[in-house]
Amino acid sequence: MPKSANDRRHFILVTVLVVISTVLLNWLLSAALPLPVQASLESLVIDELIGWHVWIIAFLFSLVVVFMLYSIVVFRRRDGDEGEGEHFEGNTMLEIIWTAAPLVLVVIFAWYGIDTLRRVTFEDPNPVVIKAVGFQWGWRFEYPNGVVSQELTMPVDRRVRMDLETQDVNHAFWIPEFRVKSDLLAGQTTHLWFTPTMTSAEYEAEHGREIRLVCAELCGRAHWSMYSTVKIVPEAEYTAWLDEQLAEQTPSVAQK
Numbered sequence: 001m002p003k004s005a006n007d008r009r010h011f012i013l014v015t016v017l018v019v020i021s022t023v024l025l026n027w028l029l030s031a032a033l034p035l036p037v038q039a040s041l042e043s044l045v046i047d048e049l050i051g052w053h054v055w056i057i058a059f060l061f062s063l064v065v066v067f068m069l070y071s072i073v074v075f076r077r078r079d080g081d082e083g084e085g086e087h088f089e090g091n092t093m094l095e096i097i098w099t100a101a102p103l104v105l106v107v108i109f110a111w112y113g114i115d116t117l118r119r120v121t122f123e124d125p126n127p128v129v130i131k132a133v134g135f136q137w138g139w140r141f142e143y144p145n146g147v148v149s150q151e152l153t154m155p156v157d158r159r160v161r162m163d164l165e166t167q168d169v170n171h172a173f174w175i176p177e178f179r180v181k182s183d184l185l186a187g188q189t190t191h192l193w194f195t196p197t198m199t200s201a202e203y204e205a206e207h208g209r210e211i212r213l214v215c216a217e218l219c220g221r222a223h224w225s226m227y228s229t230v231k232i233v234p235e236a237e238y239t240a241w242l243d244e245q246l247a248e249q250t251p252s253v254a255q256k
């Protein structure tokens with residue numbers, strides 16, 4: 001804690017430098033590591049949480065590094081100075097602050113994280129249910145009306161529940177633009193909830209590439225090739241596509 005006018009000057013200067021460094025570092029991290037486009041409601045919620053984490057990371061890094069560099073430069077040993085330096089005997093107030101502040105911060109972020117999880121995973125009473133089966137190395141999708149397709153098609157602005165199963169080893173279902181991700185575990189059915197907010201046509205027109213589902217679990221030699229195009233369409237178009245697929249698939253089933 002500053003005792004003299006000179007101490008106060010150092011204290012104010014370091015505070016200003018920490019603030020400047022925090023803002024710069026936050027900007028640098030966000031510019032250097034941009035997140036994918038936000039294409040689901042969950043991406044907004046999760047990016048907000050990531051954004052606060054980056055602020056805290058930038059602040060804590062600045063707090064440590066600015067204090068350290070300032071001390072090294074400003075309080076360095078000068079030519080001809082052979083003194084021992086002043087002796088300090090601890091500071092109870094500082095110790096209380098640096099114990100309590102991280103504790104409060106951790107509790108706040110734990111609560112914030114749990115609340116984010118609740119906002120992302122809540123169950124909708126009337127979801128669109130699609131089953132995704134992962135295998136080495138591809139995906140298959142099963143729809144409620146019995147249609148089985150290599151293509152993942154879903155309606156925009158509806159809450160979707162993916163039921164995830166694997167035919168062999170563990171995989172992971174990940175659409176980066178949605179942020180949420182879930183493992184496919186052998187012998188189990190896992191669930192993943194999301195609400196697409198953008199049609200794939202809008203996305204492609206804006207960004208010049210398709211939305212892809214990728215496997216995010218190293219699952220063997222051709223893991224890299226385990227991706228699938230995602231089609232997000234207006235709900236009427238989704239229903240029409242399901243009917244059309246059903247009509248196409250029914251005769252082939254009857255022939256068997």
Ligand SMILES: [Cu+2]
Pocket residue numbers: 134135170171172215216217218219223226
């Ligand atoms: Cu895989």
